[in-house]
Amino acid sequence: MAAKRRRRAGSTGSTSSEEAVVIVFDSERHQLERLRLRQRWELASVLNFLHVFEPVIQSDLNISAEEIETALISANTDLGRIHVSLLKGIPPVSKNLKDNDAWITIVCKKLDPWWPWVSEGENPLKHNHGEEIKKYKELDPSTRLVILRALCEVRAEQDDVIRHITDALKAGEQLTTFRKEKISSDENGITYWYDGDPKIGHRLYKEVVQFDSKAKLTGKCSSMLSEWETIATNLKEFRETSEKLSSSMSKTEAFVAKKLREDILPVLEEIQKKKERIIKRKQRHAASLDNFQAIPRIGINRICRQRKPVNYTYDDFDRSISEAIVQMSKKLPTIQRERGGGKQDAIVSCVENQGDDKRTDETDCDAMDAEFVNSNLDNGNAEQESSLPIQIQIGDREKFDSRKIGSRGNLNQRAEKAHAKMRTRLRQRPTANPDYSSAVVPDSDDDMADFS
Numbered sequence: 001m002a003a004k005r006r007r008r009a010g011s012t013g014s015t016s017s018e019e020a021v022v023i024v025f026d027s028e029r030h031q032l033e034r035l036r037l038r039q040r041w042e043l044a045s046v047l048n049f050l051h052v053f054e055p056v057i058q059s060d061l062n063i064s065a066e067e068i069e070t071a072l073i074s075a076n077t078d079l080g081r082i083h084v085s086l087l088k089g090i091p092p093v094s095k096n097l098k099d100n101d102a103w104i105t106i107v108c109k110k111l112d113p114w115w116p117w118v119s120e121g122e123n124p125l126k127h128n129h130g131e132e133i134k135k136y137k138e139l140d141p142s143t144r145l146v147i148l149r150a151l152c153e154v155r156a157e158q159d160d161v162i163r164h165i166t167d168a169l170k171a172g173e174q175l176t177t178f179r180k181e182k183i184s185s186d187e188n189g190i191t192y193w194y195d196g197d198p199k200i201g202h203r204l205y206k207e208v209v210q211f212d213s214k215a216k217l218t219g220k221c222s223s224m225l226s227e228w229e230t231i232a233t234n235l236k237e238f239r240e241t242s243e244k245l246s247s248s249m250s251k252t253e254a255f256v257a258k259k260l261r262e263d264i265l266p267v268l269e270e271i272q273k274k275k276e277r278i279i280k281r282k283q284r285h286a287a288s289l290d291n292f293q294a295i296p297r298i299g300i301n302r303i304c305r306q307r308k309p310v311n312y313t314y315d316d317f318d319r320s321i322s323e324a325i326v327q328m329s330k331k332l333p334t335i336q337r338e339r340g341g342g343k344q345d346a347i348v349s350c351v352e353n354q355g356d357d358k359r360t361d362e363t364d365c366d367a368m369d370a371e372f373v374n375s376n377l378d379n380g381n382a383e384q385e386s387s388l389p390i391q392i393q394i395g396d397r398e399k400f401d402s403r404k405i406g407s408r409g410n411l412n413q414r415a416e417k418a419h420a421k422m423r424t425r426l427r428q429r430p431t432a433n434p435d436y437s438s439a440v441v442p443d444s445d446d447d448m449a450d451f452s
Contacts, residue, residue: 033073033141038230040142042149043069044195044205048180049152050082051197056164057155059085065201065233072141072148082148083107086155104133111150118153119146183259186252194264202268204232204241204260235268 037043047065050057063071063078071079083103087093090110096102108127115123124143125132136144155161165178185191189209196202208227232238238260245257 030070030073034069037069037072037141037145038233039228040145041205041207041226041228042145044193044203044228044230046145046149046152047197047200047203048195049156051195051200052178053156053161053164056161057085057089061085062199064199065203068200069141072144075137075144079144083151086151089155089158089160091158101133104136105130107147107151108132110154111147114154114157115150119150184252184255186250190252192252192256194259196264196267198271201233202238202264202271203230204238204264205229206231235265235272238265238268 047068050061059081061078061081063082067078068082070076071082080101080103084097087097087103087106087110094102094106097106104125105127108125111118111123111125112127124139125136125147128135139147168177169175180193180195183192183194191207191209193205193207194203195205206229208229210225210227232241242257242260242265245253246261248254248257
């Protein structure tokens with residue numbers, strides 16, 4: 001058993017080491033193929049076409065140059081999206097574009113009649129009853145790039161693209177928008193090109209054109225050899241290239257360095273700042289989510305709402321009204337005191353004597369209230385007016401409570417004097433009207449008739 005475990009452990013270790021070697025080999029192979037793609041002018045042509053005619057294509061790919069290179073290397077879904085966006089503008093449009101890998105067959109059919117006019121050499125991909133899909137995935141990235149560039153040329157020959165160019169030129173657009181111009185060149189055949197796009201990216205190219213010297217000796221037509229190189233793809237590489245060219249003795253390279261330093265580097269620095277701000281914002285958001293997930297959930301349960309029993313009577317309503325009346329009666333003295341020197345709105349209430357046998361009539365109470373208020377108002381003292389007792393209604397009767405009026409002694413004394421005056425006037429008979437003082441009131445009905 002131990003021997004078997006050792007053999008299994010040894011086999012597992014060898015497998016993991018082999019997988020690591022394969023991963024390293026794949027990464028190195030991808031880097032080598034990426035370098036080969038950047039040495040071809042077709043890549044610069046494809047990137048420029050997607051940038052210039054993006055309003056016509058209306059693909060909304062939002063894909064960078066590095067992602068396009070990765071798609072050409074691995075033949076992933078992004079490569080299919082690029083081809084489908086181009087095929088939609090080449091009539092007749094097929095209905096099978098949404099199917100997986102069906103676009104490869106459609107590309108073969110579209111390029112077959114156009115190939116002699118849009119590319120050189122033999123067509124590497126021809127229609128073969130479905131076998132072209134397998135063959136396309138086995139092609140090297142450089143060949144896939146040639147096919148993509150040829151499809152861009154076919155798309156550029158369509159009517160909508162030509163109409164877009166014509167309308168833009170009539171509107172005052174410069175021809176350099178559609179035909180890229182070089183930055184600078186010298187007598188040695190070295191030319192520098194620059195192309196920039198916020199979505200695809202910014203790149204600096206170097207082209208070296210050489211002529212075949214053997215053709216001159218033999219008297220044949222001289223052939224031209226062109227070598228293409230991508231020398232800068234990001235801010236760091238642009239800075240290094242600018243410093244390197246600025247120290248060169250060549251006027252062409254010095255001019256390119258000045259162009260990079262004054263026009264291109266500020267734009268790239270601003271783009272880099274925006275990317276850093278976006279990255280920091282995402283990091284802060286991720287940190288806040290991590291902190292939120294780290295908080296323990298113990299004791300943070302949601303409190304359930306307590307439902308009250310349903311009452312179909314008016315007891316609760318009556319109770320709430322009574323409580324509101326009591327609370328309002330407690331707040332009235334405070335509200336009256338806060339008003340200052342103004343006249344009080346409260347009136348003197350009719351009081352009930354301590355004994356149960358002495359009670360006043362409601363009409364007499366109203367008359368006494370009016371007389372008491374008038375006598376207090378005639379004094380002209382604002383302080384006396386503001387210190388009148390408050391009318392407190394309890395049930396169907398009105399009672400006078402000196403504790404709710406205040407603790408000042410003079411107020412209680414005035415209230416007691418008013419009560420004594422009321423009792424004295426209640427015991428007196430009403431005075432006769434002076435206008436009818438001489439008249440004699442009859443006692444019987446007959447006398448009453450004679451009197452009338």
